[in-house]
Amino acid sequence: MALSIRPGMTVPLPGPLHSxxxxxxxxxxxxYTDIWSAEADGADAFTPLAMAAAWEPRLRLGTAIVPAxxxxxxxxxxxxxxxxxxxxxxxxxxxxxxxNVIVERWNGVPFEEPYKKVRDVVRxxxxxxxxxxxxxxYDTFEVNGFxxxxxxxxxxxxxxxALREGMLRLAGREADGAIINWLxxxxxxxxxxxxxxxxxxxxKEIVCRIFCCPSENTEVVRxxxxxxxxxxxNVPVYAAFHEWMGRGEALHGMWQNxxxxxxxAALAEIPDEVVDDLVVHGxxxxxxxxxxxxxxxxxxxxSLAILPLxxxxxxxxxxxxxxxxxx
Numbered sequence: 001m002a003l004s005i006r007p008g009m010t011v012p013l014p015g016p017l018h019s020x021x022x023x024x025x026x027x028x029x030x031x032y033t034d035i036w037s038a039e040a041d042g043a044d045a046f047t048p049l050a051m052a053a054a055w056e057p058r059l060r061l062g063t064a065i066v067p068a069x070x071x072x073x074x075x076x077x078x079x080x081x082x083x084x085x086x087x088x089x090x091x092x093x094x095x096x097x098x099x100n101v102i103v104e105r106w107n108g109v110p111f112e113e114p115y116k117k118v119r120d121v122v123r124x125x126x127x128x129x130x131x132x133x134x135x136x137x138y139d140t141f142e143v144n145g146f147x148x149x150x151x152x153x154x155x156x157x158x159x160x161x162a163l164r165e166g167m168l169r170l171a172g173r174e175a176d177g178a179i180i181n182w183l184x185x186x187x188x189x190x191x192x193x194x195x196x197x198x199x200x201x202x203x204k205e206i207v208c209r210i211f212c213c214p215s216e217n218t219e220v221v222r223x224x225x226x227x228x229x230x231x232x233x234n235v236p237v238y239a240a241f242h243e244w245m246g247r248g249e250a251l252h253g254m255w256q257n258x259x260x261x262x263x264x265a266a267l268a269e270i271p272d273e274v275v276d277d278l279v280v281h282g283x284x285x286x287x288x289x290x291x292x293x294x295x296x297x298x299x300x301x302x303s304l305a306i307l308p309l310x311x312x313x314x315x316x317x318x319x320x321x322x323x324x325x326x327x
Contacts, residue, residue: 003203006060006301007324008034010209012048016317020048023316025113028058034063036094036207036303039225040102046079053087060090064179064207064303065161067098068121069109069129077128084129084152091152094179094207095121096161099235114237115166116140122158122174129155136202141316159207163241172198177205177300182232184277185293187245192298208299212280214287214318215310224309225279226267232259234266250274279307284321291322 009032013023019125025034039045049061061083071079084091097103097114104111120138127134133147159181160171171178173193182189190208211228213221232238233251242251253269280290291302306318320326 003300004069006033006297008032008036008060008062008207008301008303009319010064010303010305011035011037011052012043013319017043017048017051021053022289023054024059027319027323028056029325030320034060034062034301034303036062036209038064038209038305039066039070040098040283041106048310049083049091050086053091057087060092061087061192062092062159062207062301062303063094064159064181064209065094065096065098067103067107068095068118069098069103069111070107073121073124073128073141073143076096077125077146078150079146080125080156081129081148081150081152084154084156085150088153092157092159092176092207093125094161094204095125096160096179097167097237098229099237101235113140114166115170118160118167119170119174122160122170125158126174156174157205159205162195164193164244168194171195172204175204177206177207179209180299181209182211182238182241182278183208183245185290185297186277187280188294188297188299190245193246196298203300205301206299207301207303209303209305210280210291210294211278211305211307212287212318213292213307213309213313214284214321214323215281215313216283217310218281220311221279221281221309222272222275225275225307226270227311228307229270229275229278230254230258230263230267247274279309281309284315284318284326287322288327 037045045063045066080093100111103109111264116139120140131151134143157176159177160175162168162171178195195204254266257266280287
C-alpha cells in the first residue's frame with residue numbers, strides 16, 4: 001500500500017532554540033507534517049525535537065540523522081526511548097554512518113566499517129526497544145546485560161541514512177525505510193527502487209532532505225551553491241555516491257582540482273546542470289514544482305533545508321512560500 005505524502009522541514013530553525021515555539025505552531029498551520037533534526041556542528045539531534053514534542057503535538061518528529069558512532073549503544077537506546085516516550089507514535093529515529101570528517105576529525109572516533117556499524121546499531125535498537133535484556137556480541141561492539149528502564153508506548157520507526165546500494169538494501173531489509181540527500185529528483189527512482197526491492201516489495205518510507213533556495217537571483221544562488229556542493233562532493237562517501245549516480249564525468253574536473261589544492265578552479269569546474277540538479281532554486285512556484293518531482297519519483301517524506309544562498313532571501317518567507325498552504 002502506498003504511503004501518504006508528508007511535507008517536512010529541517011530543524012532547528014534560525015534563531016535561539018527557546019524562540020521557536022511560535023514558529024513550530026506556524027509550521028503546522030502551513031501544512032507541514034514533520035520536522036527533522038540534523039546533527040553535525042550545531043544543535044544535537046534530540047533537544048530541538050524534545051522541545052517541539054512539548055510545544056506542538058501536530059508535528060511528527062524525526063532525526064536525519066544521528067551518527068551511529070558518536071553515542072555509546074546504551075546511551076543511544078536511552079535517548080531514543082526517552083523521545084519516543086515523550087511523543088508517542090510520532091517519533092522516528094534516523095541513524096547513519098555520517099562521514100569521516102564528522103566522526104573522526106571532529107569527534108575523535110575511528111570511522112571504521114560504516115556499513116557494519118550502522119547495521120549493528122539498528123539491530124541493537126530493535127533488540128533493546130523490545131524490552132528484553134541485551135547480551136549480545138555484534139560485529140562492531142558488544143553489549144553485556146543492558147535492559148532499557150523505560151519502554152515507550154509505541155516503538156519508534158527506525159530509518160537508515162543511505163547512499164549506495166549496500167546501505168539502501170540494508171534500509172529496506174532491516175529498517176522501516178531510508179533517509180537520502182544530495183540527489184536530484186530523477187535520482188530518487190533509482191534509490192527508492194533499491195530500498196523497496198530489498199523490503200520484499202513493501203513500500204518503505206523514503207525521507208529526503210531537499211536543499212532549497214527560492215530565489216530568481218540565479219547566478220548568485222549558483223555561485224554560493226557551488227561552495228556547499230564542493231564541501232560535500234569531495235567527501236569520499238558522497239563522491240562514490242555520485243559516481244554511482246552517473247555524475248563522475250561532470251564532477252571529474254572539480255575532484256581533480258580539489259585534490260591539487262586549487263579550490264577556486266574546483267568550484268569553477270562544477271557545471272550549472274549539476275548545481276540545478278542538486279539544489280532547488282527559482283521562483284517559489286518553480287521550487288514547489290521541483291519539490292513535487294521528488295515526491296513523484298518515490299520520496300514519501302520531505303525535509304526541506306532552506307539554504308541562505310541569496311543574501312536577500314527572507315528565510316521565514318521562504319518557509320511560507322514553499323509550504324503546502326502556498327501550493
